[in-house]
Amino acid sequence: MSCRMNGILVLTVMLISGCVQPKTLEENGIMNIYGVDIAGDDQLKTTAVFYKFGAPGQDPSSLVTGQGKTLSKGQKRMNYKLGFQLQSGAIELELFGKKAAENGLIDYLRAASRHPRASNNRLLAVSDTTAKNLITKLDGLPNINVNQALPNIIDVNSHMNVIPEVTLHNFQKLYYEPGIDPVMPILSYQNERTRLTALALFKGDQLAGQIPVDQAFYINVLHQNIRGLQQEVQLPLQPLKKYLLKEPKSDQTDFYTLFNIKKGEGNIKLVNKQNLHFHTQLNFEVNILELTESVGLQKPAAINAFEQEIEKAIKEQYEQLLSKLQKWNVDPMGYGRTYKTQKRNSPLTESEWRDKFPDVTFDVDVNVDILDQGMTP
Template identity: 30%
Template sequence: MPDKKTVFHLLIILLLLTACAPTREIERLGIIHTLGIDVTDDGQQIETTMVIFQFDEQAATLTKNVIGQGKTVRGARNDASNQSAYHLASGQMQLQLFGKEAAEQGILPYLNMLVRDATVSDTMFLTVTNQTAKEILTTGRELTEINIGQFLYGVIEQEKNEHKIPRSDLQMFSRTYFEPGQDPWLPVMDIEEELPAIVSMGIFQDDRYVGELSLKEAFYLNLFINKIAPAPLELSLPREPFQDYMPEKNNDSEESLDIKIQLKGNTKTKLVDKEELRYQTNVKVQFRLDEFSEVIVVEDEKVAELFEKEIAKKMEEEYGSLLRKLQDMQSDPFGFGKYYRLQKKNGEMTSDEWRELYPDISVDFNVDAELIHYGTIQ
C-alpha cells in the first residue's frame, strides 16, 4: 500500500499530464496562407504582406491582407498581428513570395525561419516577383475575385503539373542550396494582361537572385533535370529544307518555319574529361507535331527524318546558348558541379571552388529526336 507522500506525487503528475494546451477561438485566428517578403525603402527593416483566412462570421470576405514591419520576419508578423484583431498562425501556409530587392540580397535568412517551424510544410511553393511582394498581393487581390494566395498557388501548380517549369518548393530549394555544385531556381511572377502570371524563371547564385530565364529556357532546364511527360514546345526551324513539302507555295521573305510540338523525354549527363572539364549530355525526346505556320505534308519517313534532324539541331543550339547565358550569370542550375564533385576524392568540393571552374566547362549536347506521329499538318 503506497504511503500518502507517494500518492500525492502521483496525483501531481497526473494533473500535469492531463493539463490542456492553450486554446484559441477560431474566430480570433488569422490562418496565414501566403507570406510576401520585402525590404523597406531604407533597407533597415522587413515588410511582410500576408494573405490570411479569417473565420469571423461578421467579416465581408473569407480572406484579407495584413501588413507588418520588423527587423525579422517573426517581428514583422508580430507587428501585423498587433495591428489586427487576429492571432496569426502559419499552419496552412502554402506560398512564400519574395520581392525582387529582398531576393537579390539573399533569401536564406527568411527560409531558416520556415525550416525551423514544424507547422510549415516543406512542399510550400516559393516564388519571386519583379515588383514587390506587396504590389503583387494587393494588386492581384483587386484583379481577381478569389483568394489571391490560392490564385498564385494554382498558377504555379498548373505550370509544374504541365511540365513547363521545374519544381519550386521549399524542399527542392533547400536541397539544391545545400548541395555544392548546383544552384537553385524559382519562378518569377508579375502582372500580365491584368492578371498575376509566371513570366520567367529566376536563377540564383547560392541564395541570391542573379538573373532570369525565359519560359522556353525554363522548359529546357526542366527537361535536363527531370524526365517529363508530354508538354508543349514552340520552335522556329529554317524554312528552306521543307519547301518541297509545302503544297501552297509561299513567295514571301519568311526564312523560318514556326512549329508547335508535344514533347516528352529525359537527359543523361556524364563528365567525360575531368582535366578539360568536358561533359556530354544526351537528350532523348519523342515528339508529336501539333501545328505549323504553313501547310506541310508529312507522309513518308524521309520528311519525318527531316523534322527529327532539324528539331534535334535546333534544341542542341538552344541548349548551348542557355549554358553560355548561365555561365555569364555564374549560376549552375543544371548541376554540372555535382558530376565534377562525384569524381573528386571523398566527393568534397566547396561552392567557391566550383565558381572558379564553372566558366571553363564545355558540354556536348546530343539530342536524339523521334517523331511518333505524322500526317498532313496545318
C-alpha cells in the same frame, strides 16, 4: 475551395487545438500567402493574405501588411493591426520581392524552417517587382481568390513539367549541395492577371539572372522525365523547301512548329575529367500539333529531315542557354553534381565549382523522334 486548401485548414485547426492555450478559429487568422520585401532603413515589409472566420456575411479572406527589422517583428505588427494572432503554419506560398531575392533569401528560409509547424512543401516564388505589389493588385480584382490563384499558377505549371517544383525543402536542399543551384518561378502582373513569365536563377541564395519560362524545360529535363509538355520552336524553311505543299511568301525564311513531348529525358556525363569536358544527351519523343507552313510529312525522308531541323533548333537554344549560365556562373542543370561523383580525393566545395564552371566545355547531342505528324495548315 480546393481540396489542398481544405486539407491545410483542417490540419491547422488540429494544430491550433493541440496547443497549451487553445484558441478557436474565430480568435486566429490563418495565413496562406506570405510576401517578403526589402523596405527602407534595413526594414522588412511583410504582406499576408489570411483566412479569418467568425464574421457572418463577410469574405473570410483578408490582407494585412507589417514592417520590422525581422520577419517576426513584421508579423507582430500585423497582429497589432488586427487584434488577433496570425498563424503561419499553414502558409502555402511564400512570395519574395525582386530586391529581397537579389539580396539573398537563405535567412528568411531558415527562419521559416525553424517554425515547428511549417510545411516543407511550402511553395516559393519571386515577384518581378515587389511581393506587396503583386499581392495587392491581384487582391483588388473582383471574383479572384488570391489564396487559391497564386499557388494554383505554380502547381499547374509544375505538374505540366513547364517548371521544376520549387518548395521550401528542395530549394534549401539544392542550396546546401555544392555543384548545383536552385531556381524559382517568377510571377508578374500583366493585363489584370498574374502570370508565370520567367524562371529565376540563383547563385547560392541570390538572384543572379532569369530566363524565359519556355526555356525552363531545358533545366527540368535534366532532373526528371518530361511528359505532356507542349513546346514551340522556330525552324528555317530552306532545308525543308522540297517538302512544302505550297509556295511560301517570297520574303519568308522560317516558320514555327508546335509539338507535344510524349517523353523527354536528359543526362550529363563527364567525358574528360582533367579538361572538364561534359557530354549532354537530350532525347525527345514528340507529336506534331501545329505547323505554320504546309510541310508534307508523309514520307520517311521528310520526317527525318524535319526531326533533324528540330534537333538543330533545340541544340542551338540549349547551347545559348549554357553560355548565359556560364556568364552568370550559375549551374541549375547540375554539371557540378556530375563532376562531384567522380571527384574522389576530396569533397567538392561551392567556391571550387564557381572557379571551374565558367571554363567548362560541353558537347550536346539531341535526338528527336516524331511519333505522330499531326495536321498541316
